[in-house]
Amino acid sequence: MKFTSSLKLKLIYVFRINDAAHSGCLKIGEATSDNENIWGLEPNSKALNKAAKQRIDQYTQTAGIAYDLLYTELTIYNDKNGLKAFSDHEVHNVLTRSGVKKKIFDSKNKANEWFITDLETVKKAIAAVKEGKDSLHSSEISETQNPIVFRPEQKEAIEKTAKQFKKGNEMLWFAKMRFGKTLSALKVVKEHEFTRTLILTHRPVVDKGWFEDFGKIFYDAPQYLYGSKNQGNQFTTLERECKKGNSKYIYFASMQDLRGSELVGGNFNKNDEIFGTTWDFVIVDEAHEGTQTELGTNVLRELKKEHTKVLHLSGTPFNLLDNYQEEEIYTWDYVMEQKAKADWDKIHFGDPNPYAPLPKLNIFTYDLGKLLHGYIDEEVAFNFREFFRVNETGSFLHEKDVFSFLNLICKSDAESNYPYSTEEYRSNFRHSLWMVPGVKEAKALSAMLKLHPVFGQFDIVNVAGDGDEEEANEEALKKVEKAIGDNPHETYTITLSCGRLTTGVSVKAWTAVFMLSGSHNTSASAYMQTIFRVQTPATINGKVKEECFVFDFAPDRTLKVIAETAKVSAKAGKTTGEDRKIMGEFLNFCPIIAFDGSRMRDYDVNGMLEQLKKVYIERVVNNGFEDQHLYNRDQLMQLDDVEVEEFNGLKKVIGSTKAMPKSKDIEINKQGFTEEDYEQIEQAQKKKKKNLVPKRTNC
Structure with a gap:
């Protein structure tokens, strides 16, 4: 038998439960730890969080309650008279005397640790206890300054971006509307502690939204400033404070405005200071818009320096996907969401x-x-x-x-x-x-x-x-x-x-x-x-x-x-088993119902692909076989043998045209690759992409 220590270090913790009953409330409690190594640790350190979770789990796990731990701090601190300690009750007392109301869940037992407040107010109450104050000033009390709870896919995107930025500079988030791209991208800025961040967009009207979300992420980071032509600070102010070492900043700019600069081929002498700045991080919002033109390409090229990290955000980046390797893309689409x-x-x-x-x-x-x-x-x-x-x-x-x-x-x-x-x-x-x-x-x-x-x-x-x-x-x-x-x-x-x-x-x-x-x-x-x-x-x-x-x-x-x-597209020979599975999931979560006269039908995968074949064939026939889609393997579904025979029969009746290849008959399947061909090509392309830097040779 071992004797446990009689004296244990104590810490205070703050957590919330994300359900309707506990909405807007926080619990402030305390825990002890046998770990002597937690002495002197900063708030929210891993060991402090572990000790707090062990205590919270004792009274939440049996009820199957999920919670978010928001804050931990040792209750021992130094002041001018030496070491001192405080308790959670002292923090409760400051909150109560400041007019912050308790949340009563049980009318018989009114003694509880739940308060209708936010984390910033609790942290100020802790500071007040250590300063010997009895209450907070009304200007110090708020109700909404709590950390954002990121959903699993948002956390995954942030983590994948951090991993990618260790070895490369480019990342694309292919994420549908309502993903929370703005908040998640700002979290990337905060986690990486980027000094200078530029938000670039083709839609300047979203400036207000970025500014509001900046407040939700950086409310507890006063060293970060926000600026644009209409919100927050001017660029010159941001840069001046940054050079003094007082702050880091995020600046919002319009792609249309930057494209007008003479530096990138525009007609105006402006924005030199923005292009002359060494940006640590560039966020391109709605990246599928306005970035693929000559001027748009010039803007991005001028902004990116040797070590600049770039995050492209888009719900529909279909025109960008070919520019990225698989590990540079995070995808969250409608099917994944549903x-x-x-x-x-x-x-x-x-x-x-x-x-x-x-x-x-x-x-x-x-x-x-x-x-x-x-x-x-x-x-x-x-x-x-x-x-x-x-x-x-x-x-x-x-x-x-x-x-x-x-x-x-x-x-x-x-x-x-x-x-x-x-x-x-x-x-x-x-x-x-x-x-x-x-x-x-x-x-x-x-x-x-x-x-x-x-x-x-x-x-x-x-x-x-x-x-x-x-x-x-x-x-x-x-x-x-x-x-x-x-x-x-x-x-x-x-x-x-x-x-x-x-x-x-x-x-x-x-x-x-x-x-x-x-x-x-x-x-x-x-x-x-x-x-x-x-x-x-x-x-x-x-x-x-x-x-x-x-x-x-x-x-x-x-x-x-x-x-x-749904990634099936009208590509010859590309309707693989995996593609059909993706299409099946899409139709499951987004049913397509067709009304044809007085008849209604619900599409399944096979019915949908069959209809697409008929559409393309009808187009080709109606255009006298001069439709170029016939000869573009990316635009036509594979036809089976019977369909090929019928198609060639139609062609013989209508006659050949100059748009046709020289061979007398066309077998549609031979215009594209088989599934095995595609798999081999994709594997070869993946191998190629891994070695993008040419080997050096001694001359």
Whole structure:
């Protein structure tokens, strides 16, 4: 038997429980430790945290409660009279005398350690005890300054970035809307203690959001300053304080502004001081926008110095992926998000689900080409621009057809569900975003909607207009929010847009988006950015938004875009088992329902790929076999032997053209690689990428 030490070191701890009952509350308690090595340790040291968790686990683990440990500190300290110690009760007393209320969970036992407060106030109360004070000044008391709780995928992104930055300078976060890219990227700055950080974006309107999130991450780090042309400090102030050694800083700049500099090929003598600064870290927000042009490339090249780390952020970086190696990309997409939401209770039983507020997407397609004839273009897709074409007086050229379409989506039909066909549906989609081809078209549609017997009951908000895009974007958002009002369950709105409010903004009340623009060649990036607008979490009149909807009236375009997004794409021979699995998961969490006349069908993977084949074949045949997609292996699905025979038969009937290869017959499968070919190529490419630096030879 061993005798344990009679005297033990004591520490104070602060933790929270993330559920509704404990919201806004912190518990301040104390623990002891047998470890003599904790003497003199700084707050939040690993050994202190371990001792605190051992104590907290004693009364939380049996109840299966998950908690966040926020702060630990030894209760022994030095003052002018020598060593002293304090207790958690003294901290409680300072908080109580300062007017901070306790949280009472049990009316019979009012003695508890829970307070309605934040971590910064508790830390000030600890300091007050050590200074011999009885209370805090009212200016020292706050309620919201607590550390951000990062979700598992956010922690993973931050950790993977730290690992990558030890061996390289580039990182891409391919993360969908609502991931929390801003907060997570700022956490990277804090963890790495970067001295000079530049945030570069093509959308200067998001400056306010970055500034607000800066406060959430750096509220307890006064050495960090924020600046931009409109928020915080001016650049010269930031740099002056930094050179004195007083601070580190984050500066927000617009890509449009930097592109105007003569240094990178612009027309103005400006921004030399920004390009002349040695940046430790550059964050490129919405990296898929404005960075691939000549001027955009020049800007990034001029900003990056030898040791500058660069983090690219984008929800849809489809035009950037080829520039990065696998280890330089962190991905968090819609399927991963919804899977995490579904699996949370299995893995974290009883803990609050952080993904619960994120609604599920549903896509409904209606084939307007079959309902309204004469609007099919050379891509064999519905031509929205022709359908909504306006004349010189600003009226619709096909006014009767457009009015018929509005009547159609309000039509009560036992066999076909139309989004405004019942009072229940109209209430469900009382706030929606409609994407239209252009400014004139939006104006004409707005006028027609106001005269319509059903849509005339809605407040039509037309944000498709002229002027500077970014300034208008901010004004457009205010316009929409004003129309929706403080009680969205009592109002009805339709927002018409031809581009505005499709990236970087959130309108909680939107439950549906209507895709009435674009073509077969619509980019997956633009499409996904738009439809994710309606996935913004919301609680309206006590009800949680659990489902959101996309209504698309060009079904073939829908399938193509979704296929590309789910990494199946229309690539010959590329529909491997893994790709099919990814597509299956996507359709599970984002079902696509097609309405074909009076028949409704739910797409599965095979049905979707089959439809895509038919689309491409129809395009090629309609274009007299001159369609270049026929000879581009990245654009055509593999056909089986029977389909190849039928295809060649059609070609013989129609005849050859100059666009065709010289061989007499075309076997589609030979235009692309087999699955084995692709695997070999990918393996070879991976091996190549590992050795990017040429070997040195002695000359």
